[in-house]
Every structure is written in structure tokens, then in C-alpha cells.
Amino acid sequence: MNVQTGARIAVAGAGALGSAVALRLARAGFSVTVFDSAPSGENASGVAAGMLAPVSEALFDPVSRDHLDLMRRARDLWPAFAEDLGLEIVRAGVRIEGSESWRGQVDRRLRDLGLPSAATIAEDWRIEARPALRTLRAAAEAAGARFEARLVESFAPGVLRLSGGGVEAFDVLVLATGPGVRAGRLAPETAALAPIKGQILRTDAATDDPAVVRGEGVYLAPGETLAVGATMEVGRDDLSPDASATQALRAAAWALRPDLDLGQAEVEVGVRVTTPDGLPLVGWSAAPGVLLAVGARRNGWLLAPLVADMVAAYLNGDNPGPDADAMDARRFEEPET
Template identity: 60%
Template sequence: METKLRVRVAVAGAGAIGSAVALTLVRAGFDVTLFDPNSPGDNASGVAAGMLAPLAEAVFDPVSTPHLALLRRARDRWPAFTAGLDLPILRDGLRVEGEAAWLAGIAARLEALGAPFQRLDGALVDAEDWRVEARPALTALRIGFEALGGRFAARALAADDLPAFSAVVLATGAGDAGGLAPELAALTPIKGQILRADRGPSSGPVIRGEGVYVCPGDRPAIGATMEAGRADLAVDPSATAALRAAAIRLRPELAEARMTTEVGVRAATPDGLPLVGWSATPGVMLAVGARRNGWLLAPLVADLVAAYLKGDHPGSDATSLDARRFSRT
């Protein structure tokens, strides 16, 4: 596709992936409008710890274990992606703490993956995993996008908008995007709840324990539930009680913390990887279904979308993320 003609592209959804796609496309010379009816950060990407953590995902999430190499390649795109943005990458790594028997099991998983780690003060530590602060990162992506001439529309993409664009990229999370793409039938919603504490570790590595993580910051994130098949945004204290208890076991000072709950709904495919590429619907491209790895995968997905729109070869990861892999017979 000839970008010098300023081909007009609509991107629906301003979460991590939609924002990364919009920025990457405007950098490539496309005329891009990003649509989202929600306030900045009022989406699953804003209700997230901003993990760029291939190793932790592979160790603690069995669905992600087979994809470790791909997740590492995605993480490695982040330094180039953030060039010129006020978006720091926090490279404090991972610290795993817990009872000896449980830690032995985690160490065995790390060894099976060939992951480098150390034993330090009774914990397992690794420097491989990174993170970003989710809501500031969304703001930085929006600023970078608009500084290059991208336009933001504070509303949902409507059917009446479609004739004005040569292509539409759906990055709408768990929503059905108005039935624009049959491939979306492969997605299922996953409700996730995290706690934000008014005290706790402000810096340093992400701390993982049995059934919980504590992510340092001004308001440390404690997460996260994974409630498959649920798409409601209701706060459910019964689902987060175990998170709170597990976090206090890791860091007893959190017993005095005031905690608030944030809720987001993510979309997932059967294999845990997103749908990226052309839909069977002409002119519609998918960039959806990243499960819990939207932040980690965002630059990789954005690069694939740009390659497809430019007519370039999308690279070796395109087959694994093929948008139509579940709908072909």
C-alpha cells in the first residue's frame, strides 16, 4: 500500500495495542484516526500493571509457556518503539518469594525453560522482565501520536465512518466491534481485578508469590484475578480477598494499607495469542485478543499491522498470530 498518498486508516480502540498501532502507522506516514469513547486509561490496558514480562508469564501462566520465545521477541521491540517518547521502561526484574516447597517448583520451571536466575536471600531473582506504568504510558502514546498529526475521536467507530477510510483496524478488546469481523467469534472475555494500595514498595522488582504479584509504584498494584467468561465491570470483593491475603503474606506492611479495586475485561483466544491480520471482511484488520499480554505484545502487533498495510512481508511471527487461524476449515 502506497503511504505517500496518505492512505486513511481508522483504528478502533485506544488501549495498549490500539494506541501502539495508531502511533506506528502515523510514524509510517498513514493518515490515522484513533477512535475510543472512553476516557484515557478507562480500559483494560489502564487497569493493568504494565508488565513486559515474558519470563513471568511463561512460568506463572501455562497458556503462555509455549510462547516464551515470541514473548521475548515482543519485549525486545520496546526500546526502539519508545524512542522519542516520554515513556520510561522500568527494568527492575522479577523477585519470587514463598515457602520452600513452592519455590522449588518455580525453580524447576525456570530451569526447564532454560531461564537464567539467581537465588538471593531465600528468593529467586531474574533481571529479564520489564514493565511500564500503564496509565502514564497510554498518555505518552497519545501525545506521540497526536504530535505526528494523528487525530483522536472520543467516540466509538460507527458504520457511517467506514467509507471514509481505506482500512479499519479493530483493537477493541473484548467487544464485538459491531459484528465487523467473523473472526471475533473466537474470542472469550476474561474479567480481571487488581488492587491498588496506598502504601507498599515504591520501586524495585515485581514481587511474585503464590497466587499474587505486588508491582511497586506510587500506588502498588496487587493482582490479579482471571475470571474467564465474565465481561462485567462490577467490583467483586470475594474474588479479591485471596489477593489481599496473599499480598500481606509477602509484605506484612500491606495489612495497614487502604486498597481500592480496579476492574478490566480482556479478550482471549484459545491459544492465548492475539488475532493479527486481515479479516475475511474486506478492508478490516484485526489486532485483538492478547489476553493478559497486551502491553508486552503491543509493539510487535503494531509492526505486523503496519507491514500488512504497506504490503511488506510481516515476518516470522505472522503465522502464530494469524487473524483467521481459528476460522479456517
């Protein structure tokens, strides 16, 4: 499908994927409006630690283990993307700490990935998530995109229905939000998505060390505050803090830093969605006029520039690149008999 420049594009979701898509499309000359009912930054992308960490994901998330090359290609788009926006990439890497036996397990996983043993994974980076969201939104608005705090209820080409009964005319809906879209409500392919509730602890603990520390069952990410994360509660999509679920997280953090004060730590909750293979759905839906960019699991920030470029290519009828098959929006469809 080739959509003419200047077409009216609705983007559902103002997280990393939706905001990057909005920026890319607005700069390409499309008329873009982003719809998200959540306050700015209060989504999974805002709660996240902002990791751009392909090796760490392949090491510590079994679902992502086979996607290292793709994730590296996505990360390699970030230097130009960040420079254009004036965003800082923190390149201090991810340092592995923990018991000798656990570090031995990590070494074996590195070898299985064809990588040398290392105490610090230098090629894994991070950004500050909430400031990055604000910067993306400002850049998209400067390019002509609009952001509205409303929820998309339904879509057919030319007719977008919003919460509260509003109806607006749009040519295409880009679905870039996770919670609330599963079970095929806006696109049948979203029936393949499952929610993952993630809780992060944030504390004002000061550190001069810019590196992320990765231990068994936990990471410590410095920044505006120290992020201690994160739980992975598959199948849960509520946003309520749950002390029972963060107990193991606290224990793992104290195993690394016994003096860390987590008594007054703030608990932040986000809900991500994932596909069975851990890669997002990107491409045209079977639903007319709906383009998918959803389901990035823990890698919304990492994949944002890549997905934005792919969405623009699909709209323009161009080649979406070497990762189109791996992220094909309809790859989980049941074969016809």
C-alpha cells in the same frame, strides 16, 4: 492488500495496541483516527501493571508457556520504542518470594523452559501504564492522529458507522479493542475471542524497592501506587468491582506482606480478551477492509510495538515478520469441507 500512504485508517481502541498502531501509522503517513468511547486510561491497558515480562508470563500463565521466544522478541523492541518516546523502562526484574515448596515448583518450571534457577528474573521489565498511555497518545497526536470518544458500530470499505448515528469515510478499520467486538460483529474471526475480567488492588503503600515481587497467586508491582494483582476471571466482561473475587488476592498478598494495609485499597477493573492459544489475532480479516490487532490476553503492553510494526507491514504489503503465522488473524477458522 497494499494500502496507499495517505489512506484513511480508523483504529477501534485506544489501549496499548490501538495507541501504538495509531502512532506507527500516523508516522508512516496514513490519516489516522482512533475511536474509543471509554475515558482515556480507563481500559484494560490503563488498569494494567505495565509488565514487559516474557519469562513471568511463560512461568505463571500455562497458555503462554509455548510463546517465550516470541514474547522475548517483542520485549526486545521496547528499548528503542521507549527511548523514542522518552518512557522509562524499570529493569529491576521480578523477584520470586513464597514458601519453599512453591519456590521449588517455580524452579522446576524454569528448568522446563530451559532456564536456570533464579531468585530474581532480571530480564522481565515493566513500565508505568497510565503515563505510557498518555505519552503514546500525545506522540500519535503530534504525528497527526486524531482521537474521538465514540464507538464503532459497523464498517464496510468507505463507510464507518459510529454510535449516535454518525457516518464517516474510511478505507480501512484496524480492530484493536476487545470488549464489545466478540461474536463476529465487526469481523468473523473475533468469534474465537473470550473475555477475561481482571481486578487489581491499588494502595499508597510506600516502598523503595523497584522490583516486582511475585508470590503464589499474586504480584506486587511498585510504582505511582502499589499494584496488587491480578484476578483472571475467564468468561466475565463486567466492570463492577467484586469483593468475593478479590479475597484470594488479598490473602495471597498478606501471605507475602502481613503488614500491608489493603483495607482502603482501590479496586480497578479491566476486561481483556484472549484467543484459545493466548496470542492476538493480527492480520487481514475475511471482512473486507478490516485489519485485526486484538486479543493480546495479559500482554498488550509487551506486544504493542511488535503488533504495531506488523499492522504497518500488512497495510504496506510488506513482510510482517517471523511471528506472522503464530498470530495469523484467521488461524481459528473452520477448515472448508
